[in-house]
Amino acid sequence: MKHPVLLGRSFLIGLSVLVCSSLFASGPPNIVLLFADDAGYADFGFHGSREMRTPRLDALAEEGMLFEQAYVTAAVCGPSRAGLLTGRYQQRFGFEENNVPGYMSESCLPDNEMGLPLDQTTVADHLKTLGYRTALIGKWHQGNAERFHPLHRGFDEFYGFRGGARSYFAFGNGNPNHRPEDRIERGIGDFAESDKYLTDAFADETIAFIERNQSGPFFVMLSFNAVHNPMQAEAKDIEEFPNLAGTRRQLAAMTLSMDRACGRVLDKLTELKLDENTIVIFTNDNGGPSDANASDNSPLSGTKATHLEGGIRVPFVMRWPGVTKPASKYEHSISMFDLLPTFYAAAGGNVGDLKKVDGVDLRPFVAAENKARPHQTLFWKKESRGAVRDGNWKLIRFPDRPAELYDVSKDVAETNNLAGAHPDRVKAMFKQLFAWEMTLERTKWQLKREYEGADLKHMDEYRK
Template sequence: MMDFMCIIALFALITVRCACAAPPNFVLLFADDLGYGDLGCFGHPSSLTPNLDRLAANGLRFTDFYVTSPVCSPSRAALLTGRYQTRSGIYPGVLYPGSIGGLPTNETTIAKVLKSKGYSTAIVGKWHLGVGLNGTYLPTRHGFDNYLGIPYSHDQGPCQNLTCFPPDVKCHGYCDQGVVSVPLMLNENIKQQPADFLELEKAYSEFASEFISMAVKNNRPFFLYHPSHHTHYPQYAGVDYAGKSPRGPFGDSLMEFDGTVGKIVQTLEQTGVLNNTLIFFTGDNGPELMRQSRGGSAGLMRCGKGTTYEGGMREPAIAYWPGFIQPGVTHALASSLDILPTFAKLAGAVLPDVQLDGVDMTNILFNRGSSERQTFFYYPVGPDEKNSVFAVRWKNFKAHYYTQGALHSLGTPDSNCSLLALLHHDPPLLYNLEADPAENYNLKGADWDSVRNQIQAIKEQFEASMVFGESEIGKGKDSALEPCCIPNCTPKPKCCQCTSAL
């Protein structure tokens, strides 16, 4: 009885503190192609991530946190809107420099929700939700007041002659050819093309610090979204981190990202708002295993990027808020979909009047309680209305209706990770993820029919409610839309070169 009363008292205290305090600030950190097993706090023996490890040690570490896609653009769309990417049309695959489409401007992002409550909003890093004609889809059109970053993946432009590590170590590989070099944009203007990778992270951390400081000076609550380029291929790092990790180039780039996290936390401390700021960290999808030692680790999870196995869509996640979130670990089921409704509740903002797929996580965060989420749906890289959901998690059970490997996960000992043939499973493969998170042991026989039947009913109900939006990626590409610092120059793309100090 005493333990129960203590819990009630703690909940009441937290509720009162939330009600009386100034509106909380939010910092959302989003890593790129980071595997479940890549951080020191998630078990990697040679990664140096002291700042993220410190957030995990003093915050809440999630063991069962999911993103909605095993590739970049759709995962980011779902994160920012609280809706599966099929609703907003960010499928199949990812957006490109010359993509005609992008995240529709009638979608309501976290930034728009928080701006309605007077928040200052900024994004620093990788957008990857479209550029479009005259910047139609840039962050500044989606509720962000300020933006500094590369508007898509930094491998979506030729990189063979670019320097990724000091003093002049060229980037590993060639990246995409025949398109413009990657631009660094400030709001809607190109500041530098190609971006200087050696100075990029320094520019990002300075931008983030200045944004926080200005918001505090103006007595404004703020939302900072930092979708990092790290640890996506090709890895890069500046002079402060190159060669400093025992894990090689991947480790150096991860360490540089961790350093930026540390500088953001330091700024929050120096400006006196750390205790009124919720920091949430996760990643966009699993590791690109085809890059081998340069591609990350899914730990004990099966496969990686591009697949609907656990390694493709289960991500490390950490929530940190001193005095509000008690240190520990939660096994509650949660998703990137849940961030928008959680931030909205804490800010006292009204949820958008659309079909949301996210749920409020405050019971998990503040009470170490159960999740409002009991199910999660795994969409493949290229979903369609016929095959739709590939797998469903219900409580601790996961049923695979379809499996398909991916080139992104090529090279692992498990041939299923790279088997490109689409396999239909009837009855579906069934795993108990609590006992078998590596998905090794299919639960067979009549003893498990009731679980399969329950999941089947959940799947049918969900798919009946899903309305696929028009595919934005299906609208195609137009090279004239590729961002160029010298409009109408020739010959394009080679003429799109502008150097300036960051």
Template sequence: MAAAAATALPGGQAFAKPKGPPNFLFIMADDLGWADVGCYGRDDIPTPNIDKLAQQGMRFTDAYANSSVCSPTRLGLITGRYQYRLPLGAEEPLGIHSDKRLPDETSTMPELLAAANYQTSLVGKWHLGTVPGAGPLQHGYQSFWGIRSGGVDYFRHSFIMGEEETPDLWDGETPIEENGYLTELLGQRASEEILRMSANEAPFLLSLHFTAPHWPWETAEDIEAARLARNSLDFEGGSMAIYRGMVESLDLAIGGVLKTLKKAGLDDNTVVVFTSDNGGERFSKTWPFNGMKGELLEGGIRTPLIVRWPGRIKKASVTAQTAMSMDWLPTMLETAGVDYDPSDFDGVSLLPALIGGSVKDRKLFWRYQAHDQKALREGPWKYLSIAGHDYLFNIDDDPMERANKKTIETERFAQMQSEWEAWNETMLPYPEGNPSWSNKFGGFMADRY
């Protein structure tokens, strides 16, 4: 995949134009906070491999997840649409015994790329349904190695509730047993997939969806604690030291995958994306933002986003372009040269921003059933509603969301509130009742606001 002649980009800078469509390596962390890596501000956890990606590519300052919890974001990512357009999106998040599934007729990122002659592989977390016959292989991925549910023990690879243990490690449709720390295993498998797919002429999409640093709280040295574990839903456990170890293991695994990519000679024509599925958990650093997973405060939805594409994306560049998980489907299609109808997606292509174009204004919407949360971001302004209490913040001036401007910017507040209501009318309603599973997250918000 050698480079061809240079092409001029906005701003007069020339970059080499690669032959053929690029590969995509999409790396998603789980519950990683906005500032949990060095290049976003964390100084007590070494993340040299992720930081190097930022040095070699572009760092987004205003990137968001589709949701403040995992499975809805993954639905937005794979469909390029607001997750609330499908019943599955009302599961916040999807429980391990849920009978909800992604409809067969739904167009997905791997399916559309496969139709354009891409090899497609998912290594890691699926979390869009555990119903038989409704997994990754039925929705566009040609190979799958990982877990179907939302979180498992890092050593036992099972979802554990007391005496009930549900094994959840798969090679395609086959349940498997494997010794090792899951973060390390996923990195090793991703490297194997790169080598396997590099042997073919066709480009590839490798979705590498780590479970780290999602609970249960276990480092690579905590095998004895895993043996005694009785609850995968570890809302009260953990420590800062354990969290640091989990993030360090994540960075080390990513470094190994990137090293394999380079050894395979695929660096120059591979778009590498690194992000998280939602805001951080209790041990995350989200400064200067407030809030955490399960909340529509910035700390619950703002995520790190780094993109590297040698020769096309300027090194060590930074953009304030707002971005959302659902943008990656149209971005990949445009980058791969695949024709598509933009009206098919709620997400937009980020390619212009990636190759040096100007920042474009847009509106981003959220809702979350627990505590009746609503949010709309437009420019520097954010409309936020929590449990019937309404706010208007200037995020640029007030990233901690403390200075409520709704009684000062009355017209702006009324307009944004009305826009959110109009948008919500185009989405599916929530089913009746407020599921207790959803209330596990965002439980601190009622006390805070």
């Protein structure tokens, strides 16, 4: 008779083989990325909001892992998406923190020359090589010319608009002056306005894509324009918030609509029995622009377009069956450029084959196999402004005042500037930031100078 310890060990080995065989039999996981636009850090129930109602996303957080320090690579929409799509600091290929096109200096490239450079490989490109069907539903904002179109950047399907913002209702007599890039498009060149509220239309298309590709594997990025302005909600949702007023009431209604849309997508995964083999992530592209949409970034200071935490730290929830534990939290810093290598590895790819990516595969970290930080250092840059986070220390460089230094582990609102107390650290981190900048390309386009001044004004007005 075998020793009891050996019997126990044999049982565990057999169980491990069974689990691995089961996971292998289910095939590579599907991937659903639910991506909000301009949402405030505090404007979700899972972050403690008592005004916003997000029951479906709150439930997702309970089923998965809430990341306490998730960062975007830029504090505005377009470059933030470029970093996510490529797994790189977008400044490495000249896509600095300036949206494309529009608002640009007259010395810049023509509008149709601005877009995600064609020599950059996207997450959709990589996943297609591993047999995935891919779709981008919603906002693109990576260039308006056809050569920058999602269908030329690794996505098999596209339904949405090429620009950065548009009406939530169909263009018609009430919206006569829309731009070409704001038109709703299916594929390339098939322009037709939806008769539905746009958040619902995007959810419908995502659900239809999942139904068509349920044999998998698939990757779909549901890129909401909610809750970016214009602030347009449906009357039925506005009525749900009688205690709020003005823009804040519109925001609450739009957030409820987005939450409901996310819930419908999650329900479809469950209905088709895909939920146990699907990675679902909900996150946001940058901090909330409190002046434009009444968003709340508490307890963080700052807003969209600033390098304070309120501009670059975002909500992030991941449900990955077998990897994330229900109702768990992850405390270390991650970046949106980590999604590309994470998805690639989950799909069966060898991360070592990825060239020039700045992100890392998050699975070993969130599964607690690796207790180290995914990143010791993270950087941000917009023209002469910049920031570097090294461990718990964060330095912010400005064009109009001395640099500021914070210990964000103790001072998340960045109210206690420690630069005067730690001059050697300021000097060292200044050099860190400059050394990183020496590895970057020159920016390919720049905003008019007036917008840089407006961003600094936003920073000063939205300090805690």
